[in-house]
Amino acid sequence: MTARVPPDRDFVQSLGRGLAVIQAFTDQQPALSIARVAERTRLSRAACRRFLVTLERLGYVVRDEAGRYRLLPAVLRLGYAYLSSQELPQIVRPHCDRLAKTLHVSSSLGVLDGTDIVFLYRALPRGYLHTRLGVGSRLPAHSTAMGRAILAEMSDAELDAHLERAETVAYTPFTATETATIKTRIKQVRELGYSLLDQEIDLGVRALALPLRYRSGKIAGSICLGLYDPRIEPATVVRDYLRPLRQAAAEINSTLALLPS
């Protein structure tokens, strides 16, 4: 009696469901009972139990005394192959490190995944306050400097399709939430040739980003500088930091050009 959208032949339901169970755990809710997992995944309790038992047997989760499940470091294996197999982080990391050190800014590498920007690396300047964003963190692409640098390379049609799917969160009073506004900002990126974000994610924080390309011209990701200093004008950020960022991006691109891709 449930809506029968045949999920397509060759689709393994149990794998999809099991992965959903893993993702039911978040930093907010790191320990979940079977019932809560069922709630979050909208699967039957019996099914969730089976998945959790399976994951436990495979060493991905443990059960505490209270009967709640927690993820174990084994889950890192699932993502680690990706991180360590990518040439991109290998190439970009030293550049981020250098930028962070010499300019006293944070410097990050991000890639687009769906409508999110995912951080693949993050270099922090000496003495930087601790940040909630680390490798693996996600932010909506259209609200980030890195994301807009990438979105600006899309055709209007692609961009519309992207924004259609994307969800908007107002992180600060400066966050652009209207689709029209977001499109305007992205158009500015196209015109100016760089992506500047002014306090749309964190108050007082500006970010400057450029896209990274493979030889084919395909976008590989984006590199970004972030600085917290409420006193500095956005225009000053561009004046002081665009040139070194451009140079780093150019060096990275020329290295990427050597790759088969």
Next chain:
Amino acid sequence: MTARVPPDRDFVQSLGRGLAVIQAFTDQQPALSIARVAERTRLSRAACRRFLVTLERLGYVVRDEAGRYRLLPAVLRLGYAYLSSQELPQIVRPHCDRLAKTLHVSSSLGVLDGTDIVFLYRALPRGYLHTRLGVGSRLPAHSTAMGRAILAEMSDAELDAHLERAETVAYTPFTATETATIKTRIKQVRELGYSLLDQEIDLGVRALALPLRYRSGKIAGSICLGLYDPRIEPATVVRDYLRPLRQAAAEINSTLALLPS
């Protein structure tokens, strides 16, 4: 006709198999054809194809022109909840950063997962050469300073059981490969109260590690300093670095004591 080891009621076969497919990808082999995945996982080609189609539809993998699959950043979601939900890295990171900065050494946080030490954080000193070990990397516990710091806390029976399961790789001529030798080294850790590793993983690299504990006394993980300098004597490493490491570990432990765990 295949050996029928009933995998236990309530075990979801397809989830286990699907996760195995994800792990078929490694940094060595980041792009795999269906046939190669089948080879590595020892599953039928038809089954692998179904899993890969499923993963593709869910956005975890893509297929390139040559028909080979690659992982996408979406897989990071599977491990990320773990990393960001753990209090341990949050607490330890600033200490590692500080140690790395002031002592000019690398400083890492690791936890035990099965017979592996998994790096949950890694702080590198300024200008450090780039390293193959990063967050998520694994090394056999019994061959690492961090691992031995943890193994030293086990009972002899537990230790034996651990070494039974563990596999040994000779990374350098200094790597202890005999079980007896490994046990001797671990006993030394117990006697001395610290774990010192001399070039067993990388030539010229010494590491010094201490265990970290929850209030209950249960081991939370291990913190480690690593330094590359062939000229320095192991004894000098202890003389110069044990005290600051001890202090950091003590501070971390007192913070951990505040946690519910």
Next chain:
DNA sequence: GCCCAATTGTACGCATAGCGTACAAGGAGA
């Protein structure tokens, strides 16, 4: 250019793996 080898896509029939409902058992809190 042709052929062989290897790989991939598709079809299909079978069985069992996984499903959800329903009920029993256990625990915590009032």
Next chain:
DNA sequence: TCTCCTTGTACGCTATGCGTACAATTGGGC
């Protein structure tokens, strides 16, 4: 003690996932 909520178990059903077998495609070697 009683109640509410959660978890574990049992069970019967069928859709789900299985592997074999065959067709289509690709790519390299000669």
